[in-house]
Amino acid sequence: MSLNIISKLISSNNLCSRFYLLSRQRNCTYKLHISNTVQFHSNLSCPLLSKKSNLTESKIVENKKPASVLSAEQKFKQTSKDAGYSGVIIIGLGITGFMFYAVGRELFSSQSPNGIYTKAYKMCKQNQQVQDILGEPIRAYGELNGRGRRRYVRFNEFEEAGIQVMNIEFYMEGPLEKAKVFVEARQNHRKKYEISLVVFENSSYPRRVVTVYNEKEIITSSSNV
Template structure:
């Protein structure tokens, strides 16, 4: 009786099912051993330093090359800007030799005595080269008594005769050029005065 009660208690507590057999299998634990082989190379410190120095030298060389190319580009831009500024000043400035020549040329072409003497129509041009090509107007800057002067010379050709025009302008108090004189020399007829001048002898010697 006591054994029966004990058996029931064990069945409830440990869930033992009667007439059931249990088999406990234990799988052996497998241990895996891995072997890695590493090749060890001895590197000399001097060799490592040499490689670092060579790499640094290459970087410096490339940087210097890039800086040189950038400098060339900047220089080219500066030269181009200077050329454009010079051309702009020469072509569009009212104080440039071309601007002074244009005004003097019109004054000569519209002067009644020159029209009568040279014959209409009158054309103006600069010096000629050996190949009979027309060059730019001859001009010269100089300073006298602290005042800036500019002289020009160009040629006039009409239906009957030719003449040579001499122009001198100087800076006034407003820092603008004004006429000192404007004359035209015609061979066998002398000087035709367009603007007043007292120094006629200097013109004849130019």
């Protein structure tokens, strides 16, 4: 009985020994496989890194090329790009200059509605009857919009008996009264506008109308003399 137990123990020990040897061999093989894999990847990544570094170095060298080394095609492209930028700048300056010219002509030209309005305002301001009705100081402005902001003077151009005519309306105000002014300008034989009529009318009652300037009356009075 004891011999059988001993033999079983021996056989079980042999199995344990064999299992231990097999497991150790597998661990060794797995470790060897891992080490080989790591070595393979490390060997594989090196050429890629070196290739990438070479590409970066080549780009840096290419960017550092002087203008004299540029090819004819690159020079042509660069010249075309510079010419395009210059053209855009010139066109922008031209448009800006034209806008300033148009605005200046509208504001400061004696033939524009604004120029005729300025002349008529000076005539009214120097008139003694207008000063008595409005009081001083006197100011003038264009028509008011819905928000109470002053706009440009209202004007209308038309042709009458072959002559170009411009009608203008604006407002005047002083400490005592407000008034409306009607202006008529006609083109002369030189195609330039000249004021022919300026009529002043106050806003409240009693209404008082002052003829500040009338070209027809001046012509009539001069002919009578």
